[in-house]
Amino acid sequence: MAMMRNITIGQYIPGESVIHRLDPRTKIIATFLYIVLLFLVNTFSGYACSALLILLAVALSRLPIKYILRGIRPLAFIIILTLSLHFFMTEGHVIFQVGFLKVTQEGVVRGLMMVSRLVLLVVGTSILTLTTSPILLTDGIESLLKPLKGLGVPAHELAMMMTIALRFIPTLIEETEKIMKAQMARGADFESGNIFQRAKSLIPILIPLFINAFRRADDLAVAMEARGYRGGEGRTRFRVLRFTYKDVVALIFVAVFVVVVSIYF
Amino acid sequence: MPIRVEGLSYIYNAGQPMEKLALNNVSLAIEDGEFIGLIGHTGSGKSTLVQHLNGLLKPTKGRIYLDGVDIHSKEITLRSVRQQVGMVFQYPEYQLFGETVFEDVAFGPKNMGVPEHQLAERVEWALNLVGLDIGLKDRSPFELSGGQKRKVAIAGVIAMQPRILILDEPTAGLDPKGRDEVLSLVSRLHQEEKTTIILVSHSMEDIARLATRLVVMANGEIVLEGTPEAVFQHADYLERIGLGVPQMKKLLQALQEQGFDVHPDHYTIEAAEGEIVKILETK
Known part of the structure; x- marks a missing residue:
């Protein structure tokens, strides 16, 4: 951990x-x-x-x-x-x-x-x-990809996806640790057994992790829409x-x- | 003396630039049958402390004894420690994973080596205790309401039949009805099953009514300890560390300052009611 x-x-x-x-x-x-x-x-x-x-x-x-x-x-x-x-x-x-x-x-x-x-x-x-910084890097990639928009490259969407993914890596790591601890408190063991047993012991971590990630994605989408996010068109930058x-x-x-x-x- | 913590210090990210001293030389003893209310502001170290009690975190310095045995020694396995010291995390419903309520609640006991034929009995016992209908046991836990999910998660820990149960903010995010149900469940466990309870919270109101002893933490240290009456004597200090005292205590103090003959040490709604009725009757 x-x-x-x-x-x-x-x-x-x-x-x-x-x-x-x-x-x-x-x-x-x-x-x-x-x-x-x-x-x-x-x-x-x-x-x-x-x-x-x-x-x-x-x-x-x-x-x-x-x-x-x-x-x-x-x-x-x-x-x-x-x-x-x-x-x-x-x-x-x-x-x-x-x-x-x-x-x-x-x-x-x-x-x-x-x-x-x-x-x-x-x-x-x-x-x-x-x-x-990752944020500047994605901004840069978005800006460089913009000319390709005519060819159907979704520059803004790609950059937004990268930004969100990077933003949530620490959150996911924190959450994984928390779920692991909770399952360890219930006697889960991730370290012993053969490879199949170990893979199976990951189920109690992966299922909550995925469910929470989808829930969070939903919340994030609603929060972004509530704040008027409509995609990259006409959006100004900080x-x-x-x-x-x-x-x-x-x-x-x-x-x-x-x-x-x-x-x- | 079931749990004894001696000189416990814990440093997060030791040796890195973001290193943080989360616990500083904490010592604490918990007797059988106690109901400890562990209070502290966010970041005071209360969650870090309780994660040491069942060996989820390893102390940077200091020792934790369970019945006199160092839990990190070879004389006892961490699995056995975790069976005896159950832990309900914050928002425990986010850790549900089972296809059915039964599978999820049975996870702990199964890991603890409870034989297959006793599992059903265990699960029913736990569901019954948290006040869930046995008929829910074949449903997916993800279809249930928020309050029910929380109860399933708590049942999953209770089903291991721990002697000592730690609950980290068990009422966070519940509506008043759900909150009352969870608190009365905890109180029932304490009184009927004689489970030692350690309830972590930053809500004085919740803790004041139930705990037999309060432990107040600030900045990784235990700053106050004693019966609720004794701890609430230090109202000014508690306010200063951002905690405050129960509202009823404040009300009675204000009444006393106004010249009414009330006993300001009470802090529950029921006791305050009694005091106020007394004033009204003497008038």
Whole structure:
């Protein structure tokens, strides 16, 4: 139960740095450009340049390094898997051999390359979520999706759904804890037994949780309508997103950087 | 001495930036057959304290003894502690899950190892005690009214036949009729089944009529303790920590200040009525 409290979706770390104060749209577009860059370059010097860009962003954001590195930890398994698959499965010049397993030079190079790409991808995108509050992030996504409305993309509805979902994660966690305690007080046991018994022991938690979630959704819908919610059409905002000269500078910088690096490396 | 709490402290989110001391060195002893009214403002630590009594929370510091045995020692299982110390949470109807009322009420006793052939008897006994029609036992609990759901949930705990029953705000959100029914059920359990009751509330009116002893909490500490008469002597202090005293107590005090010959220690409507009738008769 204590573990659940530590889950922070998006893992936003509040701050006042330049990166924090950029328009969320700027950060989303810059992140997107950065991802494109990662897939365009395929040399180590190219990755080194991308890493340079990330280091610059981290320095400007004044985020503690440990938060950035924490994002990589869950990847450990995938990193090891990627490395070993490439090391052993690539045909080419054999460096050394253990039994029937052959490690090739090409495999080592390609494996390390894939892992650098993976790590840079995760670190880069985590800077976006670490420096942007979930609410601003959804506002930014809504604003960026707006031009696609003509194509039938329900931009406002998608953003509202995301906002509501994020808003209710802590509520649901709290509720789960409460229901678990209530059932434990009646002798429920979630820790012993085989996998089927354990799955079955979750029923007394899941049923009330779902019923309460539907009830709450109903209440929320009524409360929103009572306050005049009619969807996104003509709705004004409390937080108006503003594109300032800093955003222009940041975007031009990232765009030029991406073009130059992808051409030269 | 069935329950003894010694030097209990509890810290939420220990070691994190949001760390909060919820209980600070609390000691308390509860005798068999007592009816404890645990009062405190929201956030005073009363819910945290009662969750320690059946081992749902583990103390950061301090010990809890049940009949002299530390409940976190190897001599006793938490399951046995939870069978002896029943706990009805706030809004317990939101924890119902059974397809039928029977299944839900039988959940606790079943977990406690009550044999299958005795379950029906247990469930009927519990439903009867909370004042629900036995005919409801095959209905879905979700079809029932709010007050009935609450009673089913309470029956689910009573069916384990705990010696000590903790109820956390059992009347919250009920209409006056439902409130009276739940309170009289609690009082019946105390008197007829000799269950030790710990009633958590922030409503003085509810607690004053029933409890034999009041325990007042503020900021994670026990600040006042004693019979209702003794605790209500500190009316000014209770007001200061946001609790106040029962209205009848206030009325009698006001009458006394006006020069009427009343005994200001009473706090129930019945006693106040008697005092007022006395004044009217002497006139």
